[in-house]
Amino acid sequence: MSLCLMVLLCRCSTTRTVYVPMACVPLPANLTTPTAIPMPPSAVVNNRLTYGQSVNWNSLLLAALESANNDKALIRQAEQQREQQHAKSGTAEKNH
Structure with missing residues (x-):
């Protein structure tokens, strides 16, 4: 009998x-544009x-x-804010 009740529930x-x-x-477009790769110095011989x-070239490459890592960090931050807004709107919708 209890099995039948459980099925009904x-x-x-x-x-x-x-x-x-x-x-x-x-x-923002500035976060998704490719980072320019610095070219070696023009005085390179052979x-x-x-x-x-x-x-000098290593400092330009670094x-x-x-710059690329900063862009990625800003993208992660924007994505976290988007997720938080999504979570808040979902919570607000459930409360109504």
């Missing part, structure tokens, strides 16, 4: 799916860099890498 339950419209805000040229 399971059949009576329904779930309601509520879709919440969300505005998708595009990321495809060989001097030690000093290498050091600056480009830092």
Whole structure:
């Protein structure tokens, strides 16, 4: 008998799916543009860099890498804010 009641209880339950419209805000264009790759110094002779040229070029390459990493961090931050807004709107919708 208890098995029959359990089956009846399971059949009576329904779930309601509520879709919440969300505005998708595009990321700023400056975050999605490719990072420029610094070219080696123009004074390179026979495809060989001097030690000093290498050091200067490495600093340019590291600056480009830092710029790309900063862009990625800002994209992650924007995505977290978007997820938080989505969670808040979902919570607000459930309360109504």
